[in-house]
Amino acid sequence: MKKLLVITLPVLMGYIPLGMAFGILASSAGFSFYEVLLSSVIVYAGAGQFILVALISAGAGFLEVALTSFLVNFRHFFYTLSLLEEFKKMNFLKHYAIFALTDESFAIISSKKRQIKNLKQKGHSQLIFAICFLNHSYWILGSLLGFLFQQNVKIDYSGIEFSLNALFIVLAYELYKQNPKFKILLFATLLSLIALFYIDKAYMFAFCLSMGLALLFLGKKYV
Numbered sequence: 001m002k003k004l005l006v007i008t009l010p011v012l013m014g015y016i017p018l019g020m021a022f023g024i025l026a027s028s029a030g031f032s033f034y035e036v037l038l039s040s041v042i043v044y045a046g047a048g049q050f051i052l053v054a055l056i057s058a059g060a061g062f063l064e065v066a067l068t069s070f071l072v073n074f075r076h077f078f079y080t081l082s083l084l085e086e087f088k089k090m091n092f093l094k095h096y097a098i099f100a101l102t103d104e105s106f107a108i109i110s111s112k113k114r115q116i117k118n119l120k121q122k123g124h125s126q127l128i129f130a131i132c133f134l135n136h137s138y139w140i141l142g143s144l145l146g147f148l149f150q151q152n153v154k155i156d157y158s159g160i161e162f163s164l165n166a167l168f169i170v171l172a173y174e175l176y177k178q179n180p181k182f183k184i185l186l187f188a189t190l191l192s193l194i195a196l197f198y199i200d201k202a203y204m205f206a207f208c209l210s211m212g213l214a215l216l217f218l219g220k221k222y223v
Contacts, residue, residue, distance in 0.1 A: 004127075004130050004131065004134060005134070007108060007112070007131065008108065008131060008134045008135055008138070010104075011104045011105070011108070011134075011135045011138060012138045014104070015104075015135065015138040015139045015141075015142050016138060016141065016142040016145070017142065018046070018142065019040070019138070019139045019140070019141065019142020019143040019145070019146060020142045020143070020145050020146030020149060021146060022036075022040075022049050022050060022053075022142070022143050022146060023036055023142065023143040023144060023145060023146020023147040023148075023149070023150065024146040024147070024149060024150040025050065025053055025146075026039070026049075026053050026143075026146075026147065027146070027147045027150035027151060028150060029053050029056070029057045030057075031053065031147075033144075033147055036143055036144065036146075036147045037140070037143070037144060039052065039143075040139055040140045040143040040144075041140060043069075044099075044100060044102070044136060044139060045069065045072070045073055046102060046103075046139075047072060048069050048072045048073050049143075051068060051069070051072060051205060052065065052069065054205075055068060055205075058201060060203075064203065064206050067206055067210075068205055068206045068209065071206070071209040071210070071213065072209070075103075076101060076102075079101050079103075079106040080098055080101060082106075082110070083101070083106070083109060083110070086109070086128065087128075089125070090125040090128065090129075091125050093125045093126075093128070093129040094125070094128075096129065096132065096133070097128050097129055097132045100132035100133065100135070100136045101132060102135060104135055105131055105132050105135045108131050108135075109128055109131055112127070112131075172188075184216075187212070187215055188208075188212060191207075191208050191211055191212055191215075192208060195207050195208050
């Protein structure tokens with residue numbers, strides 16, 4: 001257990017403050033304690049949860065929430081495919097592990113692939129499950145701490161919603177560093193400006209994601 005805590009410590013250090021930002025944002029938007037808890041237990045999508053709060057607050061419909069959540073978290077399909085060999089060796093615990101496979105859990109499991117392959121089936125299943133479960137627990141804890149903080153510490157929380165913008169700025173910057181293609185950055189910037197000036201606020205995010213995917217698929221030889 002101690003070794004697992006050491007392995008997942010970087011995730012703990014990131015999930016607690018980010019989870020708290022989500023909890024504060026959700027509480028400020030009128031979410032109840034149980035709604036914050038359920039979203040972190042059942043949705044567990046990091047950026048997707050921030051977007052969920054923004055969409056619900058803007059009065060978005062079910063289809064838009066579902067489509068946006070699907071597009072934002074579509075990359076998780078590829079995580080599962082890359083670990084398919086490991087999941088095939090797992091027992092019923094694989095269902096939870098596939099659900100809880102976030103970016104950070106995937107990174108840890110991928111870095112420990114050799115160690116996991118050398119384990120017997122029982123140990124193999126337990127290690128992957130434990131990594132996913134611990135990381136999930138950190139996120140839930142952070143979310144609830146953020147909710148309780150917002151409810152009990154009476155300060156001005158206006159502007160906390162910018163945490164979503166800041167999160168995506170950081171993600172975009174990191175992705176550009178990994179894949180520095182200026183044409184893709186230019187397409188994304190133009191789409192954002194079109195959405196900002198011509199698309200209703202409630203549909204901006206879904207529009208950008210849908211059009212971005214369409215442009216990448218249809219014009220991939222140019223970008």
